[in-house]
Amino acid sequence: MKYKRFVWLAALIFILSVFNVYSQEILVVDNTIFNRPQRPAAVFDHDDHNEKAQLEEDCSICHHVYDENNVRIEDESSEDSLCSECHSLKKIPENSIPLRMAFHNRCKQCHFKSDKGPVLCGECHIRK
Amino acid sequence: MQDTIIENEKKKPDGKNVIDDGVEQGLAKLTPERISSVINQVLTKEVGPRFKAYVETCMRCGLCADACSIFLSNDRGPEFSPAAKVKQTILEMIKKKGNVSKKVLKDAVRISYTECNVCKRCSMYCPFGIDIAYMMLQVRRICHKLEITPLYIQDTVNSHSATMNQMWVKEDEWIDTLQWQEEDAREEFEDLRIPLDKDGADIMYSVIAPEPKFQAGLIYQTAVIMHAAGIDWTMPSFPGWDNSNMAMYTGDFEISGRIAQAHYEAAARLHVKKIVMGECGHAFRSVYDVGNRWVGWSMPPVNLIHAIDFYHDLLTSGRIKVKEKYKKTVTLHDPCNVSRGRGLHNKAREMVNILCESFIEMTPNREHNYCCGAGGGVINCGPPWKGTRMVNNREKKEQLERTGAEVLIAPCHNCHSGLEDIVEHYGIGMEVKFFGDIIYEVMEKTVYKKNNLKEG
């Protein structure tokens, strides 16, 4: 009986330590543009993500370009610019999607569609 | 034998041990089928969304407890809080779908008739304004329909039913009493009259039946005040003169309605402009708030005012002048049914200040005053319940004592009797008086002439 209890305890310690794995060195999205961000910056390892997501050369899914009429230009991509160059903090006439929403939608919509990756607040905004 | 009696007297009276013949005999006749059918009839047919809302909305927070003087008098006994009374009666009946034991019914009688004064103070302490007095009256309604009403109060209802007055006063006795008072009063005022059945008089004055039965002197005093103020008034010689209504408190709403109707019909028959009623609280509730509704008059069909309103008018308009202010220190008890029931507390205070030299305020007061402990038909349940009533009135006694006044003005018959019991039982040196008593004592005994006012 005592042996069994020990196994449970070990399992518990193991599980708890798994939760703590993320607290090692992690790459995050640069959130300095937000004034006084409320949550820790979102965890995001660009290369690792693309490898797992098998995006290969299709950068324009995230690094998209839209024309004046709000139509996405198929063959163009915008790897050299920051998201915040088009998506401002508040909604503006030229771009109806503010930055925070752009980030959230970009990640979550794909993740939900592919049934993979984090979708809950704390799965990206991990507390150290 | 003698020892056990003494021992019993020493013990704190407990309502659970009280034997009330009316209740016992009623319970003995009941069958489970009758119990459930009566309860379900009331709970499904008689009450409506209001009752349902009260049952379903109560969060059992217990805030009503502090409102109840009976709860406070019983050392904050949890079973005495207003919501607890609902729990032990109505909720029990709902839970069991009417199939309750005779013990539950016996408790329901005790709780609803003798441990609740239906004073509505708790609905001022409930954040939702739930009217627990209304719930208790529904319990009484069920008890009435099961014929397990306490004996003494049932007798008053029987009297109402047979004679249209509360005290089995016969018509000739009534007229006789008025004439006797008139005769006595004529020694003070030569041409004083107590006009009977005067058609088209300004005012019909109505009293409760205990006045002609035991306290005829009050009618004398009123006659003197009316005469001195030069009022064109009358009293009916026929049924309808009694404005009291115990049926309202037993749950016999049918008779309650008949009583209120007879009262207003008397006024209509005499073509009076206004009804003035004596210093009684429950009677005011009956004709102003309850009985009239049962008949179908949303508000009194004839202009009706309580004695406080009337006397206030006489004193402020100069129809009655104060010769010399009342000397003793006085305090004022606000009867529930005219303060919480009609907001007359400020007028009552103005009157005290006109009439008396030194006034000591009672706390709590006005709408928040404690019930006298006799109201809601509790005192009318009679001697079997007097012991527990005195226990339940401890908080009231303490409130009275705190004032340290010599005289206690209580402009309500029920309060008057209940407060006298408290004063006697607890040995508080206080005289209980009506406004009429004080006015009679301090007024100038001259007859008011209209031109006096015009010249002034």
Add this chain to the structure above:
Amino acid sequence: MHSFINFIMGPMVWISFLIFFCGVIFKLFQVIKQVNEKENFIYTYLSVKHSFRSIFAWMIPFLPVSTRKSPVFYTVSYLFHLLLFIVPIFLLSHVALFEESMQWSWMTFNDTVADTLTLIVIFSLIFFMIRRVVVPEVKFLTRLSDFFFILIVALPFVTGFLAYHQFFAYKWMVITHVISGELMLILIPFTRFSHMFMAPLTRAYTGSEFGNVRHAKDW
């Protein structure tokens, strides 16, 4: 798993709100129907002026005598009821989620502030629970269901708090948080939570009877 999360954080939210609003409307409609059928005298005495007089008087802390008699309880209670609405409505994560689906947002609390307020709500509920056990007159009135109701309200706040701090089992905390929140919303019209919309009605009637007929205050 993702489709389940998507469901409870998407359609189920709207379904819950729909049930809540329809439930409230249905219940109110039922009350009005029954009043019309059985107790239409209520309209005779109901006065708009005195109804609002009474409701407003009771919304001002420490105006009613009752509130002065139990200052601790009422302080906790007023605060709790206020925060119960304010915290979820002005919570950053809720507003962010709402914005992502409806392209509409409003002001939010700073997360630290919201966190503190959440703790106040949780401690209020603990206070209510202790009161139910400790105060004799409240204990006498308490039924098992009263604890159940406290639990239902506590769940979304406690799990929300734990999820925010990511202490453990984050994913399950969020899922419980969302589901319990929706459950509470759905239960409001059909349980004693209905005092949310019934209490103003009972208060209005008592306020009208006191003010309109009896010329007295009821606070």
